[in-house]
Amino acid sequence: MTRGESTQSKIHYKGKQEDFLVFVDDVELYKKWLSDKSVPLAHFTSAFTVFVTHRQGTQGTYDAASKMELSAEFDTDNTDDVIVRILEEGTLQYMEMPGRQGPTNESMSSMRVK
Numbered sequence: 001m002t003r004g005e006s007t008q009s010k011i012h013y014k015g016k017q018e019d020f021l022v023f024v025d026d027v028e029l030y031k032k033w034l035s036d037k038s039v040p041l042a043h044f045t046s047a048f049t050v051f052v053t054h055r056q057g058t059q060g061t062y063d064a065a066s067k068m069e070l071s072a073e074f075d076t077d078n079t080d081d082v083i084v085r086i087l088e089e090g091t092l093q094y095m096e097m098p099g100r101q102g103p104t105n106e107s108m109s110s111m112r113v114k
Helices: 027-035 067-074 079-089
Strands: 006-014 019-024 091-097
Touching: 006 027, 006 079, 019 079, 027 079, 067 079
Parallel strands: none
Antiparallel strands: 006 019, 006 091
């Protein structure tokens, strides 16, 4: 794996007014949690934060959803309840981050003798 290369997993929930995301670190534990709710959320969720994409689907800028946005969509502003609902009703998506190429230390590249 080259520098910066990674795969990011997220659960996308398309709401009435906004699109919401929850990031997942361990997809296998998430899939197990779907059928066995005894698995703690902390074992597979990246952070207990719900992100909103401002109707950009899974693309665009991710901002933390406000309590007003959560309340308008989910009829509650309790983040834990909203995360559970997004995990249950959302769709799993993967995003590949390409590796970076180039010198490892830009400040040293001009000092090298040719």
